[in-house]
Amino acid sequence: MSAPSGPVPGPFRNARYTPLAADGPLPWDMVRAVPAIRRSPVDFLTRTAARYGGAVAFPLPRTPVLLLTDPAAVRRVLVENARNYGRATLQYKALATVTGQGLLTSDGAPWRTHRRIVQPAFHHSALDGIAEQAVAAARRLRRTTDPGPRGTEVEVAEATARATLEVIGRTLAEADLRGVAEQLVDAVGRALELVVARAQSPVPGTWPTPSRRRLRAAVAEIDAVCARIVAVRRAATVAEDATDLVGLMLRAGSGDEEIRDELVTFVVAGHETVASCLTWTLDLLARHPAEQAALHAELADVLGAPGESREPTWDDLARLPRTRAVLDEALRLYPPAWVITRTSLAPDTVAGVDVPAGTLVIVCTWALHRDPELWPEPETFRPERFLGAPRREVGYVPFGAGPRLCIGRDLALVEAVLVLAALLRDRRVRPGTGPRPRVESLVTLRPAGGLRLRFETLPG
Numbered sequence: 501m502s503a504p505s506g507p508v509p510g511p512f513r514n515a516r517y518t519p520l521a522a523d524g525p526l527p528w529d530m531v532r533a534v535p536a537i538r539r540s541p542v543d544f545l546t547r548t549a550a551r552y553g554g555a556v557a558f559p560l561p562r563t564p565v566l567l568l569t570d571p572a573a574v575r576r577v578l579v580e581n582a583r584n585y586g587r588a589t590l591q592y593k594a595l596a597t598v599t600g601q602g603l604l605t606s607d608g609a610p611w612r613t614h615r616r617i618v619q620p621a622f623h624h625s626a627l628d629g630i631a632e633q634a635v636a637a638a639r640r641l642r643r644t645t646d647p648g649p650r651g652t653e654v655e656v657a658e659a660t661a662r663a664t665l666e667v668i669g670r671t672l673a674e675a676d677l678r679g680v681a682e683q684l685v686d687a688v689g690r691a692l693e694l695v696v697a698r699a700q701s702p703v704p705g706t707w708p709t710p711s712r713r714r715l716r717a718a719v720a721e722i723d724a725v726c727a728r729i730v731a732v733r734r735a736a737t738v739a740e741d742a743t744d745l746v747g748l749m750l751r752a753g754s755g756d757e758e759i760r761d762e763l764v765t766f767v768v769a770g771h772e773t774v775a776s777c778l779t780w781t782l783d784l785l786a787r788h789p790a791e792q793a794a795l796h797a798e799l800a801d802v803l804g805a806p807g808e809s810r811e812p813t814w815d816d817l818a819r820l821p822r823t824r825a826v827l828d829e830a831l832r833l834y835p836p837a838w839v840i841t842r843t844s845l846a847p848d849t850v851a852g853v854d855v856p857a858g859t860l861v862i863v864c865t866w867a868l869h870r871d872p873e874l875w876p877e878p879e880t881f882r883p884e885r886f887l888g889a890p891r892r893e894v895g896y897v898p899f900g901a902g903p904r905l906c907i908g909r910d911l912a913l914v915e916a917v918l919v920l921a922a923l924l925r926d927r928r929v930r931p932g933t934g935p936r937p938r939v940e941s942l943v944t945l946r947p948a949g950g951l952r953l954r955f956e957t958l959p960g
């Protein structure tokens with residue numbers, strides 16, 4: 501899949517349909533592909549990259565569109581020349597109808613200022629508190645997945661979403677806002693579904709359709725809930741050492757609308773992503789008993805044998821490398837952020853292709869993570885790839901890379917390692933009854949219609 505570096509040979513048969521000197525589908529290939537794109541955008545992009553190479557031009561003459569899965573090219577866009585690539589893409593514009601101008605959708609000075617203000621919420625000292633919250637959330641998740649004497653089947657996508665909701669609630673606002681956070685997450689989830697459905701619909705977004713009215717209602721509800729959260733936090737004194745998002749922004753003198761936009765941004769970015777990661781990790785473990793047994797051996801070593809094991813803590817994190825490797829490998833195969841998009845601000849050269857200003861660049865993490873040159877037997881779930889190996893600099897970007905690297909990466913990994921360890925220290929997960937769901941690529945990757953898995957008690 502990797503494209504050769506250096507100038508790309510031409511001319512290409514698609515040269516009439518794109519200003520980019522890269523191979524790619526013709527207009528009628530795209531027309532024929534519409535049903536496949538609707539069914540699974542992620543499969544379509546992966547097949548397209550496998551067929552045409554690491555830099556693919558789509559046949560759109562007015563807005564050049566470049567699909568990248570070549571690791572060096574991805575690095576050029578996300579890291580080396582990151583300043584030349586902004587967020588004014590369709591994906592982020594659609595998201596901004598819900599999030600407003602938060603960290604995910606903004607660029608330049610407003611982005612830099614906000615990133616600096618909220619950074620302390622992700623410092624090492626704040627993550628310690630997140631660890632406690634993650635273990636508490638796992639305790640409740642354990643009750644949902646309690647195997648009883650004969651085991652039990654659980655819809656895990658919903659169960660993990662409830663668990664991660666509690667943790668994100670703590671990051672957003674220090675006060676116990678569980679109920680309010682739940683309402684916020686619910687309204688944000690509804691709004692995002694409408695945004696995705698509208699993006700796939702041929703009806704122009706400005707028409708007064710029922711979905712437009714529903715979207716407006718959901719956004720109004722989001723506004724009202726955020727106003728309540730901010731008002732409660734404003735009414736209390738914000739401690740000097742507060743590390744919750746709202747507290748940090750109030751202390752920095754941010755306005756209500758700025759805080760609202762970041763609150764929604766963090767719900768969008770930090771809730772469903774971690775839930776998606778945990779869901780697919782459990783699915784992979786259920787389908788790979790040997791890998792699950794190796795994980796259980798580590799958990800028994802660190803937390804005690806199944807019958808007498810204890811809850812994990814922050815201090816255990818460094819002693820759970822296999823648990824972490826299982827998650828790293830799950831994030832390779834099922835990266836929740838399955839595409840990362842940018843628009844070029846000035847001309848650049850990427851993988852030998854001259855890229856004019858205004859080009860839409862699509863990095864498909866799903867396809868990049870399946871490049872057989874980087875990942876031998878790419879479809880095989882093999883956590884060993886990440887054990888003892890130095891962290892990869894190229895070809896692995898589940899959290900993005902460069903200056904726009906996910907601000908919540910460490911938090912997400914602390915949370916996911918502790919939830920997984922707490923959940924599986926004395927139980928095993930197996931495939932549930934019924935067919936395996938299709939992978940639905942919406943804002944994140946989700947099992948279509950949910951995923952049922954079976955939990956059983958491990959013998960002591």
Ligand code: HEM
Nearest residue numbers: 603604769770773774777837898899900904906907908912
């Ligand atoms: C497994 C979980 C997660 C995954 C896979 C993930 C993935 C990503 C990716 C790929 C980006 C970069 C997007 C781009 O470059 O266009 C990103 C950015 C971001 N993520 Fe995460 N994320 C996760 C968890 C979280 C959590 C827990 C939070 C917050 C509590 C969070 C907050 C953010 C924010 C605010 C940004 C924008 C950062 C910026 O541009 O400055 N994420 N995430």
